[in-house]
Amino acid sequence: MGTVTAADPHFLADKDAKVFVAGHRGLVGSAILRRLLALGFTSVVVRTHSELDLTRQADVEAFFAAERPCYVVLAAAKVGGIHANSTFPADFIAANLQIQTNVVDAALRCGSVRKLLFLGSSCIYPKFAPQPITEGALLTGPLEPTNEWYAIAKIAGIKMCQACRIQHGLDAVSAMPTNLYGPHDNFHPENSHVLPALIRRFHEAKACNAPEVVVWGSGSPLREFLHVDDLADATIFLMDQYSGLEHVNVGSGSEVTIKELAELVKEVVGFQGKLVWDSTKPDGTPRKLMDSSKIHEMGWKPKVDLKEGLVETYKWYVDKVVSDKK
Ligand SMILES: NC(=O)C1=CN([C@@H]2O[C@H](COP(=O)(O)OP(=O)(O)OC[C@H]3O[C@@H](n4cnc5c(N)ncnc54)[C@H](OP(=O)(O)O)[C@@H]3O)[C@@H](O)[C@H]2O)C=CC1
């Protein structure tokens, strides 16, 4: 794949430049914002969803024309777990196509953007892609039905970045993270991803001495989890070091079954009862371990171990979510 070398200073040498982090209150955006501030970036621009609805093209164009950011990290999206994705397919495809098209297009037109990074997801790959999944597996087979609408939007986002690079020379890159977790995750009982859902369910069961906790599916699917602070590091690393056409996988390299994950969350939370499996709920993709050798060869490696990350995330949930509700 072709490479465009940015003529501008590298991102990390440009800490006074204006950086727009879209989605700064979410799991990913908040981790990226924390990291940028810790690194000494002095001009990070943010807007909440209610201040700037990124599905509204005219508002996005006006924002870019007024702010004229130099760098853009696109971490705003409509996101959810297997239940939300399969229940609200129209919302997932429409909102994500609108947000990413509006942001990339406005970044292109405003003329101030030196680099943009788009965040996709490992669900862009075919359901039965050979494992571990390389970047080259994109568009080689049918998608997983529970999240194909979201996946199609994310694939369009990658293609939009590539098209803007080819036609206009916009330095737009795409990162494809595996399943993420950490502080500021969504702990909704039905619409969240598995890890925050289980933290909440085990915590609530422990609090009321419930005899059992229900976990969805068969427990056999394998998932690769990455702590969001590692993803934030990888995102900043790619902003600084990567200017290629092809998207880049970002994973931890290790996977667990959902049964192993549930046992681990049970142990971390300290729940004493038993697990019951609800086989009426979908399993989704049987396995999606990404091959992250491309970013590893560039020099980035994950640091946070799953158990360590889970202990810290559970503490955050108790301190910030449970305590705030009291
Ligand atoms: N979580 C995961 O496991 C994974 C996530 N990703 C990708 O990472 C990115 C971020 O995901 P994550 O942080 O988990 O998601 P979250 O749901 O935690 O955060 C999404 C953010 O997007 C903002 N947002 C949503 N819709 C709009 C809108 N119409 N206008 C403006 N802002 C909006 C929200 O703003 P507000 O808070 O103000 O409502 C929120 O800050 C996504 O692209 C996702 O696909 C990829 C792989 C795995």
Ligand SMILES: C[C@H]1O[C@H](OP(=O)(O)OP(=O)(O)OC[C@H]2O[C@@H](n3cnc4c(=O)[nH]c(N)nc43)[C@H](O)[C@@H]2O)[C@@H](O)[C@@H](O)C1=O
């Ligand atoms: C990151 C990725 O995340 C989504 O895909 P997913 O990996 O299938 O996401 P998930 O976290 O919701 O489920 C993982 C596994 O876990 C099982 N599972 C058990 N018990 C609960 C449970 O209580 N909640 C949830 N959500 N899942 C559960 C569940 O049945 C499944 O087998 C995409 O839609 C899309 O958003 C995307 O890109």
